[in-house]
Amino acid sequence: MAEPILEVRGLVKHYPLTRGILFKKQVGSVKAVDGVDFHLDRGETLGIVGESGCGKSTVARMLVHLERPTAGEIRYKGEDITRLSGKALKAVRRNIQMVFQDPYTSLNPRMTVGDIIGEAYDIHPEVAPKGERRRRVQHLLDVVGLNPEYINRYPHQFSGGQRQRIGIARGLALRPEIIVADEPVSALDVSVQAQVINLLARLQDEFDLSYIFIAHDLSIVRHISDRVGVMYLGRIVETGRDAEIYDHPTHPYTQALLSAVPVPDPEAREHRERIILSGDVPSPTHIPSGCRFRTRCWKARERCALEVPALAVPEQFRDTSGPAAHDSACHFAEEKQVVPPEEAGEHGSGPE
């Protein structure tokens, strides 16, 4: 396999908790991201799912250099970018761009659409010569499905879906190779969500993009992703191709998440098993010993409190080559089907 375009190893972000006004003393830390590994291949979409507060957004912000990791590496085409600054950082930024969650706060209300998208060219003047910028911005508006004549309008004159298209156009302006989309549709109406998702899928083909797609909506992630990583409390607990995760989950947390997905078919709904987790997500300042999911897991035994399960193919599936043989950080991993399988199999084409 070719070298991955992006590789993350042991990524950690701890926010210090301090006490005192003048003499600050560290009294602990919020372990927002606590050792995350994944890779992204060229042209593929990696979905990252997990509930609120599990560290998804922090990972996204570290990937686009809005936060500096406490430890770990982010390798872009083999080069660690976490310690870059100045010119080198600016060059990497051209290639990794972000689409934000809330289209209502991610566009400057006092800039015209033309300025918002065209700002990329002011910052990176080498990308487009001055005379051509306006034409490029209009082309981008066209590409994301907006009227190029809207270039002089202000964000408040657009609907949520249109605003998110503007945000996507801004992300595309520098012709990046990777787009980190942090819950790009969760602030939108369901009907508009589909449009934006389809737009992202079309742009991926058109511009040869690789996506990191972060969401808490499992069905949307399944729709767009090639591979999926499930995060819990700052770590990835299970990762694999989308069919492996959705149809053959082996980690109890993934199974619980999937059992909460609404099933449109009332017949199938009758037969399925809901896994209700007890308790709340533990505080990221006091992460449980051993397996971090053990406090809410119905399978937890003594070993779970002592040993941290590694993210690897579980022993019992190691010799098989079936879909259950994917990375899962559980000592007692077992396959369990919780959602009725989609007839169409692979992602994308569903029932017409």
Next chain:
Amino acid sequence: MPEQPPYEPERAIAGTGMGGQMDLAASEATTLEQPPPGGPGESGHEASAASGERPRSLWSDAWHDLRRNPVFIIAGLVILFLVLISVWPSLIASGNPLKCDLSRAQEGSRPGHPFGFDGQGCDVYTRTVYGARTSVLVGVLATLGVAVLGSVLGGLAGFFGGVPDSILSRITDVFFAIPVVLGGLVLLSVITSNTVWPVIGFIVLLGWPQISRIARGSVITVKQNDYVQAARALGASSSRLLLRHIAPNAVAPVIVVATIALGTYIALEATLSFLGVGLKPPSVSWGIDISAAAPYIRNAPHALLWPSGALAITVLAFIMLGDAVRDALDPKLR
């Protein structure tokens, strides 16, 4: 990188495979492309005209707006007039503000003396015209000084945070604790120069923490917005973030407070003059006249009303100006 392929008009891609909700979405997709009512729709001619030619920006749009705003035009004319008579008071007042005749003290309106005479028998009209220079100078320069110093320091502290921010915040606390009048008595009593500069300096010294605090809070609110993060992710420098993204969005409260403060500064100059630490009598200012006439309000109200009326109109003009500018800088109100 490949050249951008031509855009294909099909937008809503069929076959979402995500259940009923999503199928509904595909059918709605085309209708949702339309701009929301009341938004872009109302300016169709503008859009077609604007498509290729003049790139617009916040400032050009704001200026375009202001030129059509009657409030701005009236306020601007009043301020222009004030500036004009501050520079050339003899244009409309031929008398000498220091030539007084005690025998005419507190007399009312006479031909050639439309505003009457004050307690010292000086012509109120001439003094009001000549007083504009001091009052406008104090008001405008003190406000500018306070606004620039306060918003630069407060803005930088709010943007960068950390230790400098803590230090600045404690310094503003110290200045807030100084009573203005007492501070004026102490600081200005040692200065013998009878010009407006020590007064302006004193007002700036005591006034900047107020603006600084407001600017700091406003910048902290604005800098957390995603659009600032988005610009940072594009690689924008700190100065670009501050000037292009934060300042235009954080400036509104500063404008409001500064224009209101302008009136208080003119009044503060009057207070200090009244206490004998501001300007001293051969100087002419509205503040001096107002405080001199205040005790005789029952005998000679005109001596008080004309200079205070001029002060009120000046303050109002600046507040209206600030209001108009603030509104013009908010595209949502357009």
